[in-house]
Amino acid sequence: MATRLNPYISFAGTARQAMEFYKDVFGGTLNMSTFGDMGAPVDADGIMHAMLETDSGYTIMGADTPPGMEHRAGTDMAVSLSGDDAVQLREYWDKLSASGSVQVPLEQQMWGDTFGSCTDRFGVTWMVNITG
Structure with missing residues (x-):
């Protein structure tokens, strides 16, 4: 497999909804594992x-922030989409x-x-650049 660069986004309990939203936006295949699937005793x-x-x-990629860890929605990253389409x-x-700012x-x-x-309804900042 080639090396790839992609965002990994932490959510405050909304990872399922956010990732399903992004699947609706971009299409594709979404796979999710819960803390319970991995045998974690919390959440x-x-x-x-x-x-x-x-x-x-x-x-x-994304995940819910585990209990006890600090979460800072969207302030420490942005996702960039660019191209000529x-x-x-x-x-x-x-x-x-549409549902953000x-x-x-x-x-x-x-x-x-x-x-x-823009910032989407989950607090994630997106930059869109269409080549001129």
Whole structure:
């Protein structure tokens, strides 16, 4: 297997809902394991590991933060989507930003690309860049 770079997102008890949401946005195959599946005595229904592998080649991993560990939603990372397929990237943008908040509207920027930044309803920051 080749080395790959992908986000791994920690959630405060909403990993299942978030990963199912991202599957609705990007499609693909979602696999999830709970703490209970792994024999952990706490938070048996919490997601210990989730991996979404999309048909477009994206991989997103996530998990619920285990009890007793600090969680800082979205403030320590962003997920970047970039490329030249404007139709697909705009569709992703529309779904991600619809129930969240927009920091930078998806529009042409001074460097010639179309770019936007939003935070989805789970507190994750997304940057979308469509090559000009």
